[in-house]
Structure formats: C-alpha cells, structure tokens
Amino acid sequence: xxxxxxxxxxxxxxxxxxxxxxxxxxxxxxxxxxxxxxxxxxxxxxxxxxxxxxxxxxxxxxxxxxxxxxxxxxxxxxxxxxxxxxxxxxxxxxxxxxxxxxxxxxxxxxxxxxxxxxxxxxxxxxxxxxxxxxxxxxxxxxxxxxxxxxxxxxxxxxxxxxxxxxxxxxxxxxxxxxxxxxxxxxxxxxxxxxxxxxxxxxxxxxxxxxxxxxxxxxxxxxxxxxxxxxxxxxxxxxxxxxxxxxxxxxxxxxxxxxxxxxxxxxxxxxxxxxxxxxxxxxxxxxxxxxxxxxxxxxxxxxx
Amino acid sequence: xxxxxxxxxxxxxxxxxxxxxxxxxxxxxxxxxxxxxxxxxxxxxxxxxxxxxxxxxxxxxxxxxxxxxxxxxxxxxxxxxxxxxxxxxxxxxxxxxxxxxxxxxxxxxxxxxxxxxxxxxxxxxxxxxxxxxxxxxxxxxxxxxxxxxxxxxxxxxxxxxxxxxxxxxxxxxxxxxxxxxxxxxxxxxxxxxxxxxxxxx
Numbered sequence: 001x002x003x004x005x006x007x008x009x010x011x012x013x014x015x016x017x018x019x020x021x022x023x024x025x026x027x028x029x030x031x032x033x034x035x036x037x038x039x040x041x042x043x044x045x046x047x048x049x050x051x052x053x054x055x056x057x058x059x060x061x062x063x064x065x066x067x068x069x070x071x072x073x074x075x076x077x078x079x080x081x082x083x084x085x086x087x088x089x090x091x092x093x094x095x096x097x098x099x100x101x102x103x104x105x106x107x108x109x110x111x112x113x114x115x116x117x118x119x120x121x122x123x124x125x126x127x128x129x130x131x132x133x134x135x136x137x138x139x140x141x142x143x144x145x146x147x148x149x150x151x152x153x154x155x156x157x158x159x160x161x162x163x164x165x166x167x168x169x170x171x172x173x174x175x176x177x178x179x180x181x182x183x184x185x186x187x188x189x190x191x192x193x194x195x196x197x198x199x200x201x202x203x204x205x206x207x208x209x210x211x212x213x214x215x216x217x218x219x220x221x222x223x224x225x226x227x228x229x230x231x232x233x234x235x236x237x238x239x240x241x242x243x244x245x246x247x248x249x250x251x252x253x254x255x256x257x258x259x260x261x262x263x264x265x266x267x268x269x270x271x272x273x274x275x276x277x278x279x280x281x282x283x284x285x286x287x288x289x290x291x292x293x294x295x296x297x298x299x300x301x302x303x
Numbered sequence: 304x305x306x307x308x309x310x311x312x313x314x315x316x317x318x319x320x321x322x323x324x325x326x327x328x329x330x331x332x333x334x335x336x337x338x339x340x341x342x343x344x345x346x347x348x349x350x351x352x353x354x355x356x357x358x359x360x361x362x363x364x365x366x367x368x369x370x371x372x373x374x375x376x377x378x379x380x381x382x383x384x385x386x387x388x389x390x391x392x393x394x395x396x397x398x399x400x401x402x403x404x405x406x407x408x409x410x411x412x413x414x415x416x417x418x419x420x421x422x423x424x425x426x427x428x429x430x431x432x433x434x435x436x437x438x439x440x441x442x443x444x445x446x447x448x449x450x451x452x453x454x455x456x457x458x459x460x461x462x463x464x465x466x467x468x469x470x471x472x473x474x475x476x477x478x479x480x481x482x483x484x485x486x487x488x489x490x491x492x493x494x495x496x497x498x499x500x501x502x503x504x
Contacts, residue, residue: 060334061334064334065333065334065335069467073465073466073467073469073470075333075334075335076333126466128335128338171469172469173467173469174467244467245466260410262411262412263411263412263413263463263464264407264411265403265406265407265411267403268403270335270337270338270396272334272335275337275395275398276398277397277398277400
C-alpha cells in the first residue's frame with residue numbers, strides 16, 4: 001500500500017520536474033483555471049437544465065454530511081479532513097479501448113463543453129437522501145471526444161490515490177484507490193454527468209473536488225469522486241463496494257425500493273432536513289428516462 | 304459519605320442524557336438529527352452495559368469491594384439508555400410504522416440482535432429491586448446472568464450495523480469479549496479446583 005502510494009506521488013511530481021513548455025502552460029492554466037480551488041464562483045452555466053420539484057438541500061447540509069471514506073468513515077470526517085487535498089493541477093487519464101487516449105488537463109477537458117446546472121435527487125444506499133444542485137457536463141460529451149472503439153462496452157473510473165492528503169487511505173477500510181464502473185449505455189445516458197460544481201461554485205473537496213461522477217438513478221456510492229482516470233474496457237469492471245462485500249453491493253446498484261439491502265430496507269428513505277420518511281421511488285424517480293435500459297433484466301439478481 | 308458518592312455517580316450517569324436534551328432543544332444535533340439521537344443513545348447504552356459488566360472483574364482484580372454497590376445503578380442506566388435508543392427508533396425514526404418495525408426486527412439480523420438485547424434486559428430491570436432479590440433467592444443470580452447474553456447481542460448489533468467492520472464496534476466487541484472471558488476463566492478454574500477437591504476427598 002505504501003509503495004503504491006509512493007509511486008503515485010512520484011508520478012504526480014514527474015511532470016513538474018520535466019518542465020516542458022507544455023506542462024508549464026498547463027500549470028499556468030491551472031493556476032488561473034476556473035477549477036483551481038474549491039468554492040470559486042462558476043459562471044456561464046445553463047441554469048436548471050434538469051431539475052426536480054422538491055426543495056433543495058442547503059449548502060451546509062450537502063457539504064457537512066458526506067460519505068467519502070478517503071477522509072474517514074464518519075459523516076463529518078470528509079468536511080473536517082479534506083482541507084489538505086490539493087486539486088490543482090488536475091489531470092485525467094483517458095485510456096483503454098478508444099482512439100484518442102490521452103492525459104487531459106481538467107480545464108481542457110471540461111471548458112469546451114457547455115456547463116449545466118442539474119438539480120438531482122441523491123439517494124444513499126444507507127436510506128437517506130438529498131436534493132443537490134450540481135453543475136457539470138454530460139459524460140457523453142467527454143466520452144465522444146475520446147472516441148471509444150466498438151469493443152468498449154464498459155467504462156471504469158478511478159479516484160486519486162494520495163494517502164498523504166487523503167488520510168482514510170492509510171487505513172484498510174476499502175481497497176484503494178476507489179474504483180467504479182458503468183455500462184457504456186449508462187455512461188452515455190443524458191442524465192449522467194461529470195460534476196465540477198455545486199450551488200454555483202466549484203466543488204468542495206468533501207464532495208469530490210475537482211471532478212466527480214453523478215448518476216442520479218443509482219445509489220450514491222456509484223458517484224465516484226476526485227476522478228483521475230477513465231478507462232474504456234470490454235468486461236464489467238471491478239467496483240470498490242462489491243469488492244468489499246459482493247452480497248450487499250452489486251455492479252448496477254440502481255435505486256430500487258423493492259430490492260432491500262440485507263441489513264436495511266430500501267423501501268423508504270429519510271430526506272435530510274425532513275422528519276418523516278419518504279417512500280423511495282423506483283430508479284430514484286428517474287424511471288421514465290432510464291428504465292428501458294434494463295428491460296428484460298432481473299433486477300433482483302442484477303442488484 | 305457513601306450516600307454522597309452514590310448521588311454523585313447517579314448525576315454523572317445523567318450527564319450524557321442532559322447533554323443530549325440540551326443539544327436537541329437548542330438545535331445542535333447533527334445534520335441528520337434522527338441518526339444523531341439514535342447513535343448517541345445507542346453508544347451510551349453500550350457504554351453503560353460495558354461498565355456494568357466491568358464491575359465484577361474490577362472487584363476481583365483490584366479487591367475494591369465497594370464497587371459492587373454501583374452495579375445495579377449502572378445496569379439500570381444501561382437499561383435507561385437502551386429504552387431511549389429503542390424509543391427513538393420506534394417513535395422518531397420509524398414513527399410507529401409497526402409493520403416496518405416488525406419486518407426490521409425479523410429480517411435485519413443487526414436489528415434482531417439489538418431487539419433481543421433490549422427484551423432480555425426488561426426482566427433484569429424489573430427484578431432489580433430488593434424485594435425481588437429476596438423473593439427469587441438463589442434463582443436471582445441465574446436470571447441475571449442473562450446480562451452476558453445482552454452484552455454479546457449488543458456487541459454483535461453494533462458490529463453488524465456498520466458497512467465495514469473496523470474501529471469502534473471492534474473495540475467494544477473486544478472489551479465485552481474480555482469481560483466475559485474473565486468469567487469463563489474463573490468458571491473453568493473453579494470447576495477444576497472443585498473436581499480436584501472431590502478427588503482428594
């Protein structure tokens with residue numbers, strides 16, 4: 001674990017040491033870039049491109065109650081311990097079965113695409129939920145740019161591995177780095193976004209700065225945070241929670257009130273800020289848009 | 304003097320409750336207040352259960368015999384916090400949705416464990432008075448050994464509740480394991496010396 005961590009550190013430092021014109025330029029852009037730090041104002045995004053009727057959760061709720069085990073397992077830990085994470089410069093490696101594999105600087109990858117505000121429900125597998133005003137871009141636009149080949153049927157995502165700034169990674173609570181995956185049609189679905197902001201500002205570290213996945217019809221843990229790699233593959237990729245406990249967490253992890261988690265019901269949820277439990281909606285209320293992707297699949301087996 | 308000490312301990316045992324009430328009334332619970340109430344009452348119930356189970360080992364290991372006079376109070380406080388924990392679950396978390404509660408108790412192993420610990424503590428609390436101790440005579444001690452089962456169920460309840468078994472639930476299970484381990488050791492030693500005694504006699 002430590003050796004892997006050390007290797008990642010060396011890899012991260014390497015581009016700075018080479019000092020080519022290109023990396024200097026990238027570092028400059030990062031220094032001035034709109035995603036250079038958390039909580040900076042974002043402008044020019046399309047407001048309420050997709051939204052729900054329900055009341056949004058407050059900024060304090062969304063940034064103070066998080067599952068991000070890289071910073072600890074308590075809900076308050078990510079806010080408390082994520083301050084030291086440096087998110088600039090940030091590179092995303094896009095590779096695997098595609099025509100244009102490359103290391104993209106975050107600014108270069110995101111800024112050519114129109115930013116949109118997407119106000120989505122977020123349903124945690126632990127039976128609580130929120131409504132979050134994300135700002136991001138459709139993942140499909142990023143995928144298009146990399147030109148995946150016809151063999152690419154799944155996409156795997158990887159979180160940053162940097163134990164020196166992510167104290168939870170020094171414990172063995174999960175295997176690090178965190179990995180997640182989607183089927184290609186799920187990844188290209190118009191509701192699936194790469195979020196870079198929330199409440200009109202760049203993402204806070206505890207929410208997955210500088211860039212995270214949001215898949216609103218799936219349980220929250222599918223929304224992998226602080227992404228450094230997107231890889232096109234031809235087999236269903238490993239995902240961290242099913243590696244940890246495959247009985248309880250499957251690859252699909254679609255929100256489904258009729259398939260209970262072995263240790264708690266998924267029929268109801270507590271919306272943060274509300275007293276009474278709500279009924280959980282099939283596909284978290286996005287069934288009209290996404291159910292057709294799973295037609296004919298046994299959702300009890302493919303949980 | 305002894306009485307003052309007892310009053311002090313009693314008040315001390317109420318501090319977590321008073322602090323929780325204060326936080327509730329002043330709006331200082333966590334972002335998920337229901338979960339905060341549930342976790343806080345649960346952890347204090349477990350802590351008092353540990354303290355109760357620790358009385359006899361502490362007494363035997365240190366020879367501090369007077370500690371025994373706090374055992375009943377600590378046990379009743381464990382029951383008090385368990386009652387709060389259960390009430391928060393039933394009355395606030397589930398808001399008296401009895402069918403959901405029954406399903407939880409039957410289908411969710413961690414809730415089955417917690418519920419078992421709670422139910423087994425009821426007869427112990429009821430028979431904790433001097434009158435019942437006298438009436439039950441030697442049977443009283445047998446009945447109150449149920450607290451060991453409560454300890455085991457409570458430890459498992461916490462272990463099975465978390466998504467990844469690491470940290471705090473493991474520490475509590477270890478401590479409870481040690482406290483019960485002493486009893487097993489003493490029991491084995493006592494029965495051995497009893498047998499040895501019989502052989503020589």
